[in-house]
Amino acid sequence: MKEKFYLTSSIPYVHQLPHLGNSFELIGTDALARYKRLADYDVFFLTGSDENSLNVERKTRELNIDPQTYCDQIVTGMQEIWRALNISYDYFIRTTYERHIRTSQDFFQRAYDNGDIYKDFYKGWYCVSCEAFYIEDELTEDKKCPIHNSEPEWVEEENYFFRLSKYQDKLLQYIEKNPDFIQPQIRRNEMLSFINMGLRDFSISRASTKWGIPTPLDPNQRIYVWFDALVNYLSGIGYIDEKEKFERYWPADVHIIGKDIARFHCIYWPAMLMSVGLPLPKSVFVHGWVHLEGERMSKSRGIYIDPTAAVREYGADPIRYFLLREVPFGSDGDFSWQRFVARYNADLANDLGNLLNRTLSLAKRNFDGKIPKPAEQEGEPDTDLIELALSLPAKVDDCTNRLAFNNALEAIFELVRRGNKYIDETAPWQLAKEDNAERLGTVLYNCLETLRFIALLISPFMPESANEIRRQMGLSDDFSEKENLDSLKTWGGLPSGITLGEPKPIFPRIQVETGEKPAPKKETDADNFITMDDFRKVDLRVAEVLSAEKIKGADKLLRLQVDVGHNEERQIVAGIAEHYEPDDLIGKKIVLVANLQPAKIRGVDSYGMLLAAVSKNDIVVVAPDKDVPLGARVR
């Protein structure tokens, strides 16, 4: 029976759709999951959504929509993003699923039965954004949340508390005895010092909300969102309703999380598990942030990359490759479009793409479009290449198991470069001229076999490209089942005689004009901000329509004569003919952009434009609310 491997990403809040920074976690987790499948593990990759937050209740009350409907929408969007990025999770757990609710309640009950949950009267400051309580001392001078600088709320209610303090020593011992439990080291140190400062019991229920999971002891109390969120790692593998599956997969081999939630996963969660008597996850891996051009990604500030847009522009694999190759998974990294293009062109287009392309074109031309049969290997170029290829899987295995994806990819691309060098050394085009078919066959076979190695090894990181390489080589693209890492133990696994596919550049070079930004067009808020000065540049004036007529040969255009006051008349062209009859406009007061650069539209001069509200299927001319003198400034 296969060895199991259970890995999880965190489950993002449903507050907003993930940006590319958030996606880093799923991309890394996915790479590990795919690698483990390739290594013939029985993998279970869990992700999901965290929905029981107080914020959901607030937000949906404001928007006047049903919380569940709201969550459904966000979750759908989230799953679309994961699909675009090719995230191969095995199950998506939502914390509003019944199985999760029951699991959380069961968990709560067990902890209670073990004496680790007690009721106490709670008075304190609560920050909704943090979902956390603060003691007086922790607030800022003017009584604001130290993180969000927002007004916390005074909450006074009876809550259930979890005896975290009881586990302080046990936790400390555990982390000390298991040096790899928290990775990387820096996070481990942080957690240790946090524990050493002393752990306090924490409140795990709320009385003030109707959204969320009722505690089993008192239905008026809802389980604190963090307490139930962590339980997803159990409910997602059937703790309550698929015992066998749960037994098989628990404990998790690794929880992959962001550094902002390290404390919950490295301290609270292990203590909770100790309380109910379940084994602890084997490790928690804390990854860093991906910044954008040096700035922290933030949707609210408009500094982010929309994963879907990025994928649409460049494909999922180049994005995945860049992040995994450029950013050590445990550290913070930076996404820069300039460096993205540099990496893409150098590694993917020039090295890998071109290696495939030139190999195929040589092979196709010379061997009737089929994979040639190799003869004896000859001399250094051959043995050198083969040795490197055969040594690669172990290196990749080591790096990937340590989640050092950047090093794994670096090693793989050494082979890519070696492949290109091999072609130059052996000069197959010369061999063709010399009619040395035997040697030529061997050389090209070696190139193709190298590509088979590469395709298999990059498949966890760039699944689509791996498939495409194999398709072009005439191999089945569905190889993960039949062909795994074992097929890289010896040279020559590639069968001869297969008809090669059509060579086509898999990574077309990205041409960047000087000064042009390669970033995909995005509609961020930041892009929409203009300064007051920007706005003042626009000269808006009230004008009156004197005459209007359709422009011949144009469905949408009207020619208008307008009176802009101060004895000035102008001709403008407006694209509203589909929604207004010319006669209806005459005498109407409108708002005119008076200093717009003149233009010739359908041969008609236009000296300004009128303002109109544009919706999906209507255009409505903007008019002053009351009568004003012509030429009045609008601002």
Next chain:
RNA sequence: GCCGGUGUAGCUCAGAGGCAAGAGCGCACGGCUCAUACCCGUGUCGUCUAGGGUUCGAGUCCCUACACCGGCACCA
């Protein structure tokens, strides 16, 4: 303020005491022409942040300083 990390070629980074300091990108020159103006080769550039110390020998260990980053605390 406390704890931790980082500081190596123009850029991104590898180098956990020992042959004359490396890779990729960039740049220059040369080669090739199968290929996505690509590939291959050669070369270019470093007071390894600064100062002190340990050692036969230090990017590599210790101390101090500076800069940047992170965690925690505190002040506002």
